[in-house]
Amino acid sequence: MSALDAQLPTTFDPFAEANADDSGAGSKEYVHIRIQQRNGRKSLTTVQGLKKEFSYNKILKDLKKEFCCNGTVVQDPELGQVIQLQGDQRKNVSAFLVQAGIVKKEHIKIHGF
Amino acid sequence: MAEENTSQMKEEVPELAPFDPTKKKKKKKNVVIQDPADEVDKLAEKTENLTVAESGEPSFAGMKKKKKKPVETDFLNDENGETGEDVVDEQVGEDEEGEGIMLGGTTRYPWEGTDRDYKYEELLGRVFNILRENNPDLAGDRRRTVMRPPQVLREGTKKTVFVNFMDLCKTMHRQPEHVMTFLLAEMGTSGSLDGQQRLVVKGRFAPKNFEGILRRYVNEYVICNGCKSPDTILSKENRLFFLRCEQCGSARSVAPIKAGFVARVGRRKAGT
Numbered sequence: 001m002s003a004l005d006a007q008l009p010t011t012f013d014p015f016a017e018a019n020a021d022d023s024g025a026g027s028k029e030y031v032h033i034r035i036q037q038r039n040g041r042k043s044l045t046t047v048q049g050l051k052k053e054f055s056y057n058k059i060l061k062d063l064k065k066e067f068c069c070n071g072t073v074v075q076d077p078e079l080g081q082v083i084q085l086q087g088d089q090r091k092n093v094s095a096f097l098v099q100a101g102i103v104k105k106e107h108i109k110i111h112g113f
Numbered sequence: 114m115a116e117e118n119t120s121q122m123k124e125e126v127p128e129l130a131p132f133d134p135t136k137k138k139k140k141k142k143n144v145v146i147q148d149p150a151d152e153v154d155k156l157a158e159k160t161e162n163l164t165v166a167e168s169g170e171p172s173f174a175g176m177k178k179k180k181k182k183p184v185e186t187d188f189l190n191d192e193n194g195e196t197g198e199d200v201v202d203e204q205v206g207e208d209e210e211g212e213g214i215m216l217g218g219t220t221r222y223p224w225e226g227t228d229r230d231y232k233y234e235e236l237l238g239r240v241f242n243i244l245r246e247n248n249p250d251l252a253g254d255r256r257r258t259v260m261r262p263p264q265v266l267r268e269g270t271k272k273t274v275f276v277n278f279m280d281l282c283k284t285m286h287r288q289p290e291h292v293m294t295f296l297l298a299e300m301g302t303s304g305s306l307d308g309q310q311r312l313v314v315k316g317r318f319a320p321k322n323f324e325g326i327l328r329r330y331v332n333e334y335v336i337c338n339g340c341k342s343p344d345t346i347l348s349k350e351n352r353l354f355f356l357r358c359e360q361c362g363s364a365r366s367v368a369p370i371k372a373g374f375v376a377r378v379g380r381r382k383a384g385t
Contacts, residue, residue, distance in 0.1 A: 032373050036301040037316040048374045074376065082374045111299050111373070113322030 031103045033090050035112035045090055046074075047083040047097075054102060056081050062100075067092050260284055260331075263323040268313065275312040275323060285335050287347060291370070292330060298372040299326045339363040 029049075036044045050056065056073045060083050064071050071085035085093070090110050097103045222239065224231050261284070264276040275296075282289045293312060297304050300322075304314035335343050337358035344359040347367070357364040 034301055034373060036376055044376050046374050046376055074374075076374055079374050082376075084376055112301060113299075113318065113325050 029107050030109045031097065031107055033093055033108060033110045035088055035090055042086075043088050045085045045088060045093060047085070047093055048079055050081075050083070050097075050102065052080070056083060059083065059102070063089075063093065063096060066096060260327070263320050263327065265318065265320040265323055267317065271315060271317070273314045273316065273318045274307070275314065278306075278312040279310045281327065285331065285343070286345075287335065291334070291347065294370050294372075295330050295334070296323070296326055298370050299329070301372075301375055334367055337361060337363060338365055 031047065031049045034046045034048070036046065038044060050059070060071055060073055063069075063083065063085060067085065067087070067089050069086045069089060071083060074082045074084050076082050090112065094105075094108045094110060097108065098105045223235055260281060261277060263278075263281065266274045266276060268274045278292070279289060282292050285292070289306065289310075293304070293306070296312070297314070300314065300316065300318065302314055302316045304312060307313050331343070334347060334354075334356065335345060337343075337345050337356070337360065340358060340361040340363070342358060342360040346357045346359060348355055348357065354367045354369060355364050356367050
């Protein structure tokens with residue numbers, strides 16, 4: 001038994017790579033861009049799931065400046081911080097995030113019609 | 114619109130329908146409340162290619178034609194009959210010297226009469242032709258599942274009624290609850306089924322919007338990744354959703370529907 005044990009390569013973990021991959025590109029990594037209708041022709045765009053390391057306020061500031069709209073960072077009890085912008089900025093936001101190198105394009109999910 | 118439809122299915126993120134109720138508002142009133150019959154007819158025309166099966170990969174021959182051929186060759190192909198069409202296509206498309214080509218009747222294969230080597234594409238075309246003649250099921254010509262376009266009415270000014278919701282659920286073989294949660298999560302609103310099993314959604318939405326979301330639903334929760342067939346079953350096994358294909362037997366897990374962040378819209382109570 002002990003001989004068998006000695007044979008087994010202990011340092012090599014065959015699943016290490018897979019696990020690392022999972023944590024890197026899991027489904028949680030998606031940045032969700034949603035739209036929500038308000039009254040009349042108004043709408044809201046929400047950006048959820050940006051990495052925690054980023055300074056939301058700085059991103060927000062640039063977004064606001066870029067799209068000429070107002071917005072806030074909302075603190076949600078479950079989802080953490082969410083950026084909220086006025087108007088339908090879905091395309092703009094995704095283009096901006098990709099171009100600024102904050103998120104990769106395949107990690108952005110745009111919701112809503 | 115029409116060409117958009119065909120291509121849209123493939124993309125993960127389809128072209129966004131611009132959210133622009135403005136247009137609707139400025140047009141005359143009778144446009145806002147669409148005459149349902151008329152609208153549906155139009156939609157039916159337009160969305161004949163809201164197909165499920167076709168989505169991922171067009172049939173073999175079609176794809177090749179699009180990629181390789183210059184436009185003029187298509188005319189030639191139309192003239193001659195079904196047999197050997199693809200082979201002839203190949204010839205016209207690829208062999209620039211092409212003197213041995215008799216369209217249609219006499220020579221069936223481009224290499225007949227010459228002593229050159231067969232080209233891979235030609236042989237491939239030949240195989241598929243034979244396959245198509247003898248065994249159409251295997252040749253990759255799929256029957257297309259056509260979904261009816263969504264019929265949408267406005268109820269009052271703030272609610273939208275999705276009339277043939279149940280029909281669509283049945284054609285997709287999905288639980289209405291599941292489809293409903295997906296639709297509502299994507300649109301970021303609330304809604305419910307009414308007495309006649311129609312879906313009533315809060316907010317104004319055009320039929321096109323529903324269509325886009327349904328497309329995404331079909332891509333994500335109906336179509337089999339392996340064989341692109343819509344003949345699948347969604348089952349829940351210890352809290353995880355699995356999609357099992359009836360055609361090829363493959364299974365994959367699908368993400369549960371999450372509503373995500375929904376901002377507070379509308380009036381707040383004085384207390385908060």
